[in-house]
Amino acid sequence: MTDTINVVLIYGSARDGRYCDTVAKWARAQILAHKAFSLDIVDPAELAIPLRMSRNESGDLDLLKERIGTADAFVIVTPEYNHGYPAALKHLIDSVYGEWQAKPVAFVSYGAASGGLRAVEQLRQVFAELHIASMRNTVSFANVWEQFDEQGRLHAPDRPEKSMGMMLAQLQWWAVALKNARLHTPYDLVAT
Ligand SMILES: Cc1cc2nc3c(=O)[nH]c(=O)nc-3n(C[C@H](O)[C@H](O)[C@H](O)COP(=O)(O)O)c2cc1C
Known part of the structure; x- marks a missing residue:
């Protein structure tokens, strides 16, 4: 299959003044450099998803489910908060269910020491x-x-670009394989 792979890049941080914008901008450029990928960006800071997870869904939640549902693969750009990932990201993940299934995810992470x-x-x-x-x-x-300058450029781009290239090659392999598999056999026949 040679169809375009719909990648959804998801921001992990919704914090004011977040560094996520810088890292996600770099990741976005790397993804768009691959001819095989198209890109949508999901940012929890721009979504109104009810924290109470009511069954009365908001327009944003319906749209989020649609965007996750039409994706073939995901790239999460996440920081580390207190040895975990941000609550905004968990809330976004938990707000969707079946639309995630039988797809691949890759991670770009950042933080202090870890x-x-x-x-x-x-x-x-x-x-x-x-x-x-x-x-x-x-x-x-x-x-x-310490890795990026004030314009959001990496001081030493070679190693991260190589790592990103390898990770995106894996993501592409899995995205194509799972897209074919989902077409052949709908995954909800085996998901419980
Ligand atoms: C509440 C909080 C907790 C943090 N905990 C960690 C941590 O456990 N490990 C780490 O390496 N960095 C930690 N950091 C540093 C963040 O990863 C770093 O500031 C990063 O830029 C945060 O992402 P953001 O600016 O996009 O929100 C923490 C930052 C915050 C705000």
């Missing part, structure tokens, strides 16, 4: 519950504010 790796390992557990395949390779920025 580079967000603990947040990523926790996200793997969450996405396993949602029937999502998480990519083995990741891109991680430790002490992130």
Whole structure:
């Protein structure tokens, strides 16, 4: 199959003054450099999703489900907060269910000393519950504010670009394989 792969890039931080904008902008450019991918961006700071998770769904929630449902693959750009990932990201993840299933996810993480790796390992557990395949390779920025200049350019781009290229190659492989598999056999026949 040679169809375009619809990648949804999801922001992990909804904090005022967040560094997520810088990291996500870099990730966005890397994804768009791949001819195989088209891109949608989901930002929890721009979504009105009710915290009470009422059954009376808001317009934003319906639209979010549609955008996750039409995706073929996900890239999460997440910081680490207190050895975990932000609550805004968890709320976004929990607001959708079946639309996530049988698709791949990849992670770009950042933070202080850990580079967000603990947040990523926790996200793997969450996405396993949602029937999502998480990519083995990741891109991680430790002490992130030292990695980018004021224009959002990396001081040393080679290694992160190489890591991102490998991770996106894995994401593409899984996205194509799972898209074909979903077409052949709807996953909700086996998901419970
Ligand atoms: C509440 C909070 C907790 C944090 N905890 C950690 C942490 O456990 N490990 C780490 O490496 N960085 C930690 N940091 C640093 C953040 O990862 C870093 O400030 C990052 O830029 C936050 O992402 P954001 O600016 O996009 O919101 C923490 C920052 C905040 C605001």
